[in-house]
Structure formats: C-alpha cells, structure tokens
Amino acid sequence: MLPFILRRLLVETVPLLFFLSIFVFVVLRVLPGDPLRAIIGDEITTLPAADRLVLMHDLGLDKSLFLQYVDWAGNLLTGDWGRSFVSSKPVSEAIGERVPVTLQLSSLAWILSVSLAIPIGVFSALRRNTWADAAVNVFALMGVATPNFLFGMLLILVFAVSLGILPTNGFVSFAEDPVQAVRYLAMPVLALATGTMASLVRQTRSAMLEVMNEDYIRTAHSKGLAPRHVVIRHALKNALLPVVTVAGLQVGNLLSGTVIIETMFSIPGMGRLTVNAIYGQDYALVQILVLILAVAHVLANLAADVLYVRLDPRIHY
Amino acid sequence: MADNDTNRGWNRRFARRSMLRGAAFASAGLAGAALLGCGGGKAPEPAGNRAAVTGATPSGVDPALGAAAGAGKKIAKGRPGGTLRMGWYIDDVAAMSHMANGGAVTPQSHVSAHSDSVVYGSADGKISPMLWTQWESSDGQHIVAKLRPNLKFQDEWNSPLDAAAVKWSFETLRDPKLAPRFTTYRGLYGSMFAPGGVEVVDPLTMKINLRQVDAGFISNLVAGLPNGQILSQKHVETYKDKEFSNPRFHGPYTVENAKPAVGFTSKKFAGYWGGNEGYESYLDAIEWKIIIQSETRAAALRAKELDAAFWREADSVVGDTMKEKGMQTVLYDSSPHALNLNHVAPPFTDLRVRQALAYSIDRAKVREVAYGGFGEEMKALVLPFSFGYKDSDPYQYNPAEAKKLLAAANIKPKVTYAIVGAPPPALANKWAALYGEMMKATGFEVEVKNTPNIDDLPRETPWVSGTTIGQRFDAYGSWTLRATYEGEIGQKTRANQPGDPPELRKIQDDIDALVRKGRGTLDTKQRESIAFEIADMYHKNVMGNIPVTRTRGTLMARENVGGMDHPDMGFPLGSGRPRFLWMKA
Structure with missing residues (x-):
C-alpha cells in the first residue's frame, strides 16, 4: 500500500x-x-x-x-x-486563518452526509416500493434539485428568524467553544450537506438494490444467515464501492459549495477568500489557493482508492 | 460589497471612491468661498452630552459631531453608553477601515468613526471646522490652516496630532511602496501638492502650497483626503508591517479585534480631541459585523442579532424589511447611475446616434425594474444637493424621436453592451437586459459582452455600459477632480487622440478650457455659471454619459436605536455617521 x-x-x-x-x-x-x-x-x-x-x-x-x-x-x-x-x-x-474554518465546515458536512446517507439508502433499498422508500426518494430528489443557497435561506428563516434558536450567521471554532460551534455550524453544515447527502442516498440505494439481487446474497439467505448479517456483511460491503467513489468526488463539490454557504452564513473561510482573491486579481493568493484545492481533491481521491483495498480484498495496487 | 457593493462597473473601487468623492463634492459649493476668505473661524465650544439644543449631537453646534444643531433642527436627546451592533455589506479589504485603500473607502460610516477629516461636510452642504479650526487663502493656491489644539493619536504613546504629523502623513504616505493604502496621495490628491508642499509654521499651523490655484481644494478635503490617512509616524515606524493590522488613528473610536471577513469593534477613544468632555460620541462601542448577503443581513436584523445595518443600494430585501414593525429606515442618496458610451467610436461619433440613445432610455422603467422603485430619476450627472447641479439633460424618454434620429442618420447602429467588472455590479445583468431591450426597441442592434475593465475593450468598440458612477459628476463640478475624471474614463473615450472626429475634440477642448477657468475662479457665482455651462455642453452633446437614476443607500435600525432622525445620518453619499447614533436602552 x-x-x-x-x-x-x-x-x-x-x-x-x-x-x-x-x-x-x-x-x-x-x-x-x-x-x-x-x-x-x-x-x-x-x-x-x-x-x-x-x-x-x-x-x-x-x-x-x-x-x-x-x-x-x-x-x-x-x-x-x-x-x-x-x-x-x-x-x-x-x-x-481561513483553512481551519473551511475544514471544519466541509468535513462536518461530509461526515454528516455520509453517515446519514448510507443508512438511509440501505433502508430505502430494503423497503423498495413501500411508502418509506417513496419518501426517501422524494427527499433525495428534492435534495439534489434544491440549490443549497435556497435551502440555507429557508433554514435561516425557520430556525433563526422564526424560532430564534440558532444564529443567522457567523462562525465559532470548536477549539474556542464547542457548544457555540455546533450552534453556529448547524445550519451551514446542513445546507452544505443536503445535496451531497441526497446524491449518496440515491447512489447507496441503487447499489444496494443491485447487490441484493446477486446470487451470493440469495446464497447467504439460504444458508440461514441473519438478515442483518447478510445486509451488513455481504450486501453493504459490496455496495459501498461505488458509494465510496462518489463520496470521494463529493469532497470537491463540498469545497465548491463552501463559496456559497460561507457567503450566505458569513463564515470567514477559504471559499470567500478565493472569490475575493479572484475578483481582486490577487495573483499571489489565487495561485496558492488553487494549488491547495487541487491537493485537497487529490488527497480525497487517494483516500477513496486506499479505502477500496479495505473494502474489496480483490483489489491490489 | 461589494456586497451589493461589489460594484465593479468601473470596478468596485470606482464606486467606492465615487461615494467618497461624492461626499467631498456635496459641499463643493462653498469651497470657493471658503478659500477666498476664511473658513472655520471660531472653534466650537464643547457643550456636553446634556446639550438640549443639539439633541443627538453631543456638542451643540460642534461641527465635528454634526451640523444639525446649527441648522436649528430639534432632534431627540441622546443617551451615553451602550454598544451598537451594526451589519455591514462589503467583504474585502475595503470593509476594514484600517485596510481600505485611500480611494476605496466607501464605508464613510466606519471610516468616520475612526478618523476625522480636516474639515466637515454636512448634509446641508456646509463646510465646517473639524481637525482644522480655521483656514485661509488669499490666492487659492497657498492655504494656511490651523489645527485644533490637544489632538492626540490613539497610539500607545498618545502622540500629538500636530502640523508635523500632518506634513509627514501627506508627504511620506505618497510612497508607492505603501500601496494599497495610500494611493490617493499619489494618484489624485498627490498631484495637488508640490514637493515640500506642506510647511510647518508652528505646531498647530501649516501652510499648504498647491501646484496651482484650486478653488475646489477645501471641498475635497471634506472626506476624500484625510480619512484614515493622517497617521502617527511613531506608530507606523514602530509596527512596520504589523501596523496594517493594528492601526491607530485619531477619531472618536479605535479599531479593535479586526478580523478579515468577520468584522471589527470600534471602541470609544478616551483621548478624542484631547479628551475634552462633550466631544465624544454617545456609544461606548460599535461592533461591525460583515454580512455580505443582503437576505442574511436582513434576517440578522429581524432576529435581533443586529441593531442596525447598512445597504449599499436599496433592493427588494430592503423593501420587505422596512415594513417590519418598529424598523427605522434612512434612505440616503447614493451614487448616480448613468449609461456610459464610447462616444469617439463610430457610430457614436454621430451626434444623432448619441441623441437617439439618450432618447431611448426610459428612466422610470430603470428605476422600477433595477432598483425596485427606490431610485430617483436623474437629469444631471451630479446629485441635486451638489454644487453645479442643473437639470440640464434635454433628453426625456422618446422612442419615436430616437427612431427619427436614426432614420435621419441612416444608420442601424451595432453596439456592444458591456457588463463591466469582475465581479460585475449586483444589478449589472438587470441593467444589461433593460438597456438592451430599450435600445433594441428604437433600432439599435445590441451585443452583450462581459469585461473586467472597460479599458480592456478596443478603443474602437462602440460600447455602452450602465454603471454607478462618481467621477463623472465631478467632471463639471469639482475642478480638482477633473483631471482624474479625464484620466480615468478618458483612456478610451476622450476625444483628444489622433483619429478622433475634430468636432468632438473641439467640444472636449472647450470643456477643458472651462474646467481650467473654473478651477482658477474663486468667485462662487462665477464658478457656478461655469459649471452650468460645462453641464450643458456635456448633455447636449451626449459626451460619454447619459444620466439615468440615482440610487438609494439604506440604513435600517431596530427601535432600540436612537439618533436615526439626525440629518447627517442620511448624509448624502456618506453612508451615515454612526457617531450620531445612541442606544435607547
């Protein structure tokens, strides 16, 4: 390796x-x-x-x-x-001073989207053609189709303006105050994660549906294995390969999405810095920012490749 | 900003500076008189926060704190103390008063919280003493000015702000290596000073020697020159690079906790104007929070996370938010908006085509569609309160006349509508669609093109572009800025280059001659009539721009904020001055 x-x-x-x-x-x-x-x-x-x-x-x-x-x-x-x-x-x-901000925002969004999307996708696949599956599909379609700025604005109106339980904008680092950090990041993370989550739900669902029709799954069932065991050990593990690929690629989308989310929620991250640097023709800054973004993409894809090996022993590099 | 204010019609900085210079220009009418005789005179007496006459101005008729009292207007009495949480709309270095480049300090509101001008310009167009208590000039070229005594910088040594400090700032800060901060000295105002142009007469007295007679000089000091740029030499030399992020000015508030893209806090400076009681503002602190998204800023105001917030231009969000119960709104004149054209490129070299374009513009529609009904229609390139204002634009919306003129010229003009700026101004696309539609309706063929700067288009391009402007209204009003006007927009449009139509060169030369005459004319009446003459020449000949609307900047505050009724909160082009505000509870 x-x-x-x-x-x-x-x-x-x-x-x-x-x-x-x-x-x-x-x-x-x-x-x-x-x-x-x-x-x-x-x-x-x-x-x-x-x-x-x-x-x-x-x-x-x-x-x-x-x-x-x-x-x-x-x-x-x-x-x-x-x-x-x-x-x-x-x-x-x-x-x-901007990197930690964007890292916190995008990594939380990524973790949230992956950790919710996979169980929801599996759940939906296992209940194919039920009302629950339909609900998940509707949610996923809405998530994919709704621009994150629109979703972000809806969140602000509901949770900040109407209910007054979350701040409309701003940023507090986890190192500074974990509780406040959660309050400030809740809406931006959710707004940023929704699109990615929706894509992953759809990906997981279709991968699971495909795998669940494979012979080895039928074999596992016929051997009398517990359904949970079959789903987790046999189906999900195989279904995860395309999901991991998509999840790796979504890192790039999340980083791009920070530009809008950071603007909307007044978060002082790299997204806003990049936009200002480009508009301001700040060569020195833009060059480095582009390289950093490229490195982030490369590392995300590398991580996905490494994960393949863990998921599928047949893969060797 | 930016920001609705990310206005890079000529790029963002253009608009910001436009506002700034507009503020200077607002009081240009008195400049000649001020120079001729003696401005200032009696230094104001501190009246304290208790001054009943002054209401929101803590110091009576103290011009440093507002001219409202001088105008005899009764306004509510303020209450000392408290912190104001203010939303701001720009997200680049110009959002921070200590980092804003000299010419790019749109945010008069926060700049004026941290540093004073040498003279003050109020909403009624009067110039009053500020750091300078008096000034005089017998010839319009050499000015002797006296500083207020006991002025201190906010640095750790409380260094004196004396004539030597002004001289050092004016001269040293012209060093181009200090870009981006002090460019104004080098570019615009720098050209006004001869080398060694500032002489120290005594600790409080200085003599400024201009390169030439300049009747509008004092008016340009109202806001354009000194804000944030009279600095402590000791502080700058001690902190070197770090000074940039740890600035110390001399105004009523000190910049604290500045964080790019987040905001900063303005904390009351105890030593302001020598620490004399009565000069200080009411508020203990102002927390500036940068929220560039208009909707989010409005949401923060509604959610009571902010007490007040600025908008660069009134928009539909402003329209909705101002209807909220208890919301106070000040709509102030922002920049004029005009349709520019490259009048030296065919087919615009034909006056009939230029006139046809002018007749094609439906100002009422632009006002409604682009500005949600908030703007005002304009018939001049200067704002109505400005020196030299005259409704001299003879072209009212008349598509039939436009068609007739084009038919007479026997031209079907192909023009380029340029969306200028990177990023383009917030409303650029709306402008493009609107103007394109209007022009097509009268027979123009329009191609839309995006360009970072108008100078990037070939000179022969017959471009048209809607933009929020500033310099242009200086063109026939403020003599000292005329050179910049020519320098900036003249690169491609001015009819003084080989190959330009002789008739356009003649008009431009005539305008130039009038500008020179105006600059050297100290008699205000005469200067005004010259300004009118120039305006007429511009408009009749459609020399590069067509006035369309003036936009409305907005300050909105919740009901716990007092002082919104102070006239200078709606100071034209100045974005209001938070030092007049106070907290009710």
Whole structure:
C-alpha cells in the first residue's frame, strides 16, 4: 500500500501540481485586467509612470513571465508563499486563518452526509416500493434539485428568524467553544450537506438494490444467515464501492459549495477568500489557493482508492 | 460589497471612491468661498452630552459631531453608553477601515468613526471646522490652516496630532511602496501638492502650497483626503508591517479585534480631541459585523442579532424589511447611475446616434425594474444637493424621436453592451437586459459582452455600459477632480487622440478650457455659471454619459436605536455617521 501511495503522490500528484501551477500562473496573467488596478483602483490611470514602475518592480511584475514563475515556484518550495497583492498580508497567514474554518465546515458536512446517507439508502433499498422508500426518494430528489443557497435561506428563516434558536450567521471554532460551534455550524453544515447527502442516498440505494439481487446474497439467505448479517456483511460491503467513489468526488463539490454557504452564513473561510482573491486579481493568493484545492481533491481521491483495498480484498495496487 | 457593493462597473473601487468623492463634492459649493476668505473661524465650544439644543449631537453646534444643531433642527436627546451592533455589506479589504485603500473607502460610516477629516461636510452642504479650526487663502493656491489644539493619536504613546504629523502623513504616505493604502496621495490628491508642499509654521499651523490655484481644494478635503490617512509616524515606524493590522488613528473610536471577513469593534477613544468632555460620541462601542448577503443581513436584523445595518443600494430585501414593525429606515442618496458610451467610436461619433440613445432610455422603467422603485430619476450627472447641479439633460424618454434620429442618420447602429467588472455590479445583468431591450426597441442592434475593465475593450468598440458612477459628476463640478475624471474614463473615450472626429475634440477642448477657468475662479457665482455651462455642453452633446437614476443607500435600525432622525445620518453619499447614533436602552 505504501508504495502505491508514494507512487500516486510522486508520479501523479507532483506532476499534476507542477502543470497546474504553470497553468494557473499563465492564465491569471493572460486574462484581461491589471493587478495594479486591483491594488490601487482606478487611480492607476493617474499613477505617474515612475511610481508604476516602482510598484511593478516591488511586486516582481516587471520581469518576464518565465522569471516570475521561477521566482514564485522557488519561493514556494522554500516556504515563502509571498504576500497578498491587495492586503499586503503574507499569503500563508491569509490562508492559514481561513483553512481551519473551511475544514471544519466541509468535513462536518461530509461526515454528516455520509453517515446519514448510507443508512438511509440501505433502508430505502430494503423497503423498495413501500411508502418509506417513496419518501426517501422524494427527499433525495428534492435534495439534489434544491440549490443549497435556497435551502440555507429557508433554514435561516425557520430556525433563526422564526424560532430564534440558532444564529443567522457567523462562525465559532470548536477549539474556542464547542457548544457555540455546533450552534453556529448547524445550519451551514446542513445546507452544505443536503445535496451531497441526497446524491449518496440515491447512489447507496441503487447499489444496494443491485447487490441484493446477486446470487451470493440469495446464497447467504439460504444458508440461514441473519438478515442483518447478510445486509451488513455481504450486501453493504459490496455496495459501498461505488458509494465510496462518489463520496470521494463529493469532497470537491463540498469545497465548491463552501463559496456559497460561507457567503450566505458569513463564515470567514477559504471559499470567500478565493472569490475575493479572484475578483481582486490577487495573483499571489489565487495561485496558492488553487494549488491547495487541487491537493485537497487529490488527497480525497487517494483516500477513496486506499479505502477500496479495505473494502474489496480483490483489489491490489 | 461589494456586497451589493461589489460594484465593479468601473470596478468596485470606482464606486467606492465615487461615494467618497461624492461626499467631498456635496459641499463643493462653498469651497470657493471658503478659500477666498476664511473658513472655520471660531472653534466650537464643547457643550456636553446634556446639550438640549443639539439633541443627538453631543456638542451643540460642534461641527465635528454634526451640523444639525446649527441648522436649528430639534432632534431627540441622546443617551451615553451602550454598544451598537451594526451589519455591514462589503467583504474585502475595503470593509476594514484600517485596510481600505485611500480611494476605496466607501464605508464613510466606519471610516468616520475612526478618523476625522480636516474639515466637515454636512448634509446641508456646509463646510465646517473639524481637525482644522480655521483656514485661509488669499490666492487659492497657498492655504494656511490651523489645527485644533490637544489632538492626540490613539497610539500607545498618545502622540500629538500636530502640523508635523500632518506634513509627514501627506508627504511620506505618497510612497508607492505603501500601496494599497495610500494611493490617493499619489494618484489624485498627490498631484495637488508640490514637493515640500506642506510647511510647518508652528505646531498647530501649516501652510499648504498647491501646484496651482484650486478653488475646489477645501471641498475635497471634506472626506476624500484625510480619512484614515493622517497617521502617527511613531506608530507606523514602530509596527512596520504589523501596523496594517493594528492601526491607530485619531477619531472618536479605535479599531479593535479586526478580523478579515468577520468584522471589527470600534471602541470609544478616551483621548478624542484631547479628551475634552462633550466631544465624544454617545456609544461606548460599535461592533461591525460583515454580512455580505443582503437576505442574511436582513434576517440578522429581524432576529435581533443586529441593531442596525447598512445597504449599499436599496433592493427588494430592503423593501420587505422596512415594513417590519418598529424598523427605522434612512434612505440616503447614493451614487448616480448613468449609461456610459464610447462616444469617439463610430457610430457614436454621430451626434444623432448619441441623441437617439439618450432618447431611448426610459428612466422610470430603470428605476422600477433595477432598483425596485427606490431610485430617483436623474437629469444631471451630479446629485441635486451638489454644487453645479442643473437639470440640464434635454433628453426625456422618446422612442419615436430616437427612431427619427436614426432614420435621419441612416444608420442601424451595432453596439456592444458591456457588463463591466469582475465581479460585475449586483444589478449589472438587470441593467444589461433593460438597456438592451430599450435600445433594441428604437433600432439599435445590441451585443452583450462581459469585461473586467472597460479599458480592456478596443478603443474602437462602440460600447455602452450602465454603471454607478462618481467621477463623472465631478467632471463639471469639482475642478480638482477633473483631471482624474479625464484620466480615468478618458483612456478610451476622450476625444483628444489622433483619429478622433475634430468636432468632438473641439467640444472636449472647450470643456477643458472651462474646467481650467473654473478651477482658477474663486468667485462662487462665477464658478457656478461655469459649471452650468460645462453641464450643458456635456448633455447636449451626449459626451460619454447619459444620466439615468440615482440610487438609494439604506440604513435600517431596530427601535432600540436612537439618533436615526439626525440629518447627517442620511448624509448624502456618506453612508451615515454612526457617531450620531445612541442606544435607547
């Protein structure tokens, strides 16, 4: 397993990040717009040429694209992520204060969606064509079809405005105050998790239905095994393979979803930082943020691959 | 913001600065007079929070705390103490007054809580003393100004805010390496100072030497120049990079606990104006909470998590929320909204096409559809309270006339509607749909295109773009900002480049000549008539913009907030000034 992980990281991930970094670096600079305008605003047009040169030099923008990349990549490898063009803050600091926030939000949403979706999907499959199955299907369809911002707004109106039991917005870290953290994160996590949960419910249900029709399940039943044993040990374990794949891919969706949820619930996470950095043409920040998101995707998929081995002994890497 | 305020029509900062300069412009009418003779004069006497005459202004006629009392308006008496929880709408560095770049400080409300202007501009357009108690100039180029005594910075040494500090701030902070914070000095106002332009006469007196006679200079100091930018040299040099996140200004409140994307707290500064009783604001603290989603901000207000909240532009959420029982609302003039056009690109080089476009615009519809009925229709590019205001736009909605003009010109104009900004302003898509529909109805062929900045489009593109503006109303009103106006929107549109139609160059040259004349004219009446003349030339010739509406910024507060009736809470373009607010219980 270790060689597989190392191979994935070295042979696939490193080149991927390398090419991605070049791609993002070039695209940001090729796109229309002037980072100095982002820094200075429209005063840029009245900025004396000499001052402009000073600023360009200060930001390293007076060098060729190649040299700019070499400088940036070199600094990145030595741990210097540069400074935000717009706020002048070190990029590591700007991102560092946002990462834990988004991690808490997205990981809780992921855990919630997976931990609820699988039992609900199994339940629904086992009660196929009953009213319970129909209810689950309706819920799942609604969950998939409802945009998370709409669901979030409904939650705010019900639980914060009407019932007054949860805060409308804001963030408290678990390290700071676990009870308040739960109160503040309850609605955003639910809003973020619902879509993912709904997809996973549907995936789990269909995978379970397929597996439950397999010969080995009939065999297990005919051997007189307890139904619970058959479902958990024989059916679910096999049905989980496609579910794990989807759950791994959903990490990316959750991270994307944080942009909207963080905006709606005023959560100071990476999603909002990314949007502001892109709009502000803050090259230094965007480059690192994209790489971090890419690493998150890669790691999530790697984790899914590793989990395959645990779930299916036939799989070897 | 952003934010409904993420207004990057010309990009977000444009709009913010627009507001800022608008605030300066609001009082431009008195600038000439102030410069000619002597502004300020008698320093205000502290009247204390008990001053019955002043109501919400703790210091009587103290202009630092509002001109309402001077106007004789009876307003409710305030009550000291308490914390106000305020919702705010921008989510970038400009949301933090200590991080906002010099020109991008839309949020006059929180900037004015932390630092003072050298002069104050009130809602009635009067300029009053603030940090400067008096100023005089015999020639409009050299100004001698006197600072209020005992001014202190909020730094740990309580450094004096004296003439030397002002000089250091004005001159040192022009260093481009200090971007993004102090760009205003370099770009706009920086150009007004000659090197060594500020002389220290004595600890309280300074002499400012402008590059040229500038009749509107004082008006531009109302809000544009000094906010957040007169800093303690000792603090800046001691904290270096850290100063940026640990700012110390000199206003009635100190910035505490600033967290990007979350907010900050404004805590009362005991040493404000030397700690003299009566100058301080009522509130002990203001907690600023950044909630960029309009619906969430309204929900927080309704759920009593906030006491008050700002909106950059009134929208349907405002419309719904203001109907809530006990909700108090101040709708204040925000920025003018205009339809810009690249008048130097064919077919707009033909005056008839430009006029046809002007006749195609149904302002009432824009007001209703884009602004939910909250905006006001505009016939000028400056707000009605502003210096040089005149309903001089001769084009009222008249599609038949538009068609006639196009037929006479024998042109079926193909134009590009540009959605400008990254991100585009909140209402950009609505504007695009509306204007597109109106233009098509009179015979224009319209292609919609998105662009981060208007300058990114080729100069020959016949673009049209709806945007909330600022600089444009400075164009014929505020002489000192004229250069910036030309600099900013002139890149692609100004008719002074080779190949431009000579008739457009002539008009533009004539306008330029009038601007120069106006800037050097210290007589207010004469300046006003020049402003009218310029306005007429702009509008008759449709020189780059068509006024459409003015938007309405909004402050809403629950019933536990007092001071909402203070006239300066609805200060035009200034987003209100929370120092006038107080808690009822």
